[in-house]
Amino acid sequence: MALYYLSLAALLWLLPQSRGADVPPLPPRNETARVARFVAHSCDWGALATLSSHEPVRGLPFANVFSVSDGPLGQSSGVPYLYLTTLEISVQDLKVNPAASLTMSLAQTNYCKKQEYDPQSPLCAHIILSGTIQQVNDTEVDFAKLALFSRHPEMVTWPKDHGWFFAKLNITNIWVLDYFGGIKIVTPTEYYSAKP
Numbered sequence: 001m002a003l004y005y006l007s008l009a010a011l012l013w014l015l016p017q018s019r020g021a022d023v024p025p026l027p028p029r030n031e032t033a034r035v036a037r038f039v040a041h042s043c044d045w046g047a048l049a050t051l052s053s054h055e056p057v058r059g060l061p062f063a064n065v066f067s068v069s070d071g072p073l074g075q076s077s078g079v080p081y082l083y084l085t086t087l088e089i090s091v092q093d094l095k096v097n098p099a100a101s102l103t104m105s106l107a108q109t110n111y112c113k114k115q116e117y118d119p120q121s122p123l124c125a126h127i128i129l130s131g132t133i134q135q136v137n138d139t140e141v142d143f144a145k146l147a148l149f150s151r152h153p154e155m156v157t158w159p160k161d162h163g164w165f166f167a168k169l170n171i172t173n174i175w176v177l178d179y180f181g182g183i184k185i186v187t188p189t190e191y192y193s194a195k196p
């Protein structure tokens, strides 16, 4: 009986972890642009900070969770795509000011827990992307849809009358924390040309 409860407890402990995505091995940490691409592709969601357009925090930073995808698994583009509706509070901010910052961390995968890295440790690699959120054009919309719907199947069922549209972060600045010694800067050109 005791063994039964023990193994049940072990199973329950294991379950939430097995639900998370396992990531392939990290690129070498000194190849910062590759690490940035790796993090961007490994994460299914991020914290998006906008400048609030809502009282009582109008003009102040406002971070919120969004599902993202830079491509179907194994087809990384580096471009964080989002599926948005203007009914959403942060998207209302973006209509006033499209400037945004998107943070993604390997803490969102199984990696950091398995390695026993605290989310704030640079070893638990994380990136901060800054730029503007833009609606994607007709040429890009098919890839954006494939990128998001392949990794967020539930999106297909989101209410049709909410006016969903595909958007992306047009990245202008990139910061990477992947090792000790301070934050590193990667240019968008280095980022997009890196082999993920």
Ligand SMILES: *[C@@H]1O[C@H](CO)[C@@H](O)[C@H](O)[C@H]1NC(C)=O
Pocket (backbone or CB within 6 Å): 028, 030, 031
């Ligand atoms: C990363 O480190 C490895 C091993 O020290 C070295 O061979 C490689 O050239 C370095 N790459 C970069 C981009 O600095």
Ligand SMILES: *[C@@H]1O[C@H](CO)[C@@H](O)[C@H](O)[C@H]1NC(C)=O
Pocket (backbone or CB within 6 Å): 137, 138, 139, 140
């Ligand atoms: C659509 O966006 C892509 C990516 O930004 C760009 O390369 C392409 O020229 C755009 N197409 C049109 C028709 O504006």
Ligand SMILES: *[C@@H]1O[C@H](CO)[C@@H](O)[C@H](O)[C@H]1NC(C)=O
Pocket (backbone or CB within 6 Å): 134, 170, 171, 172
């Ligand atoms: C993306 O942002 C850059 C820098 O602000 C800007 O020059 C460029 O026109 C933007 N791209 C698009 C597709 O609007």
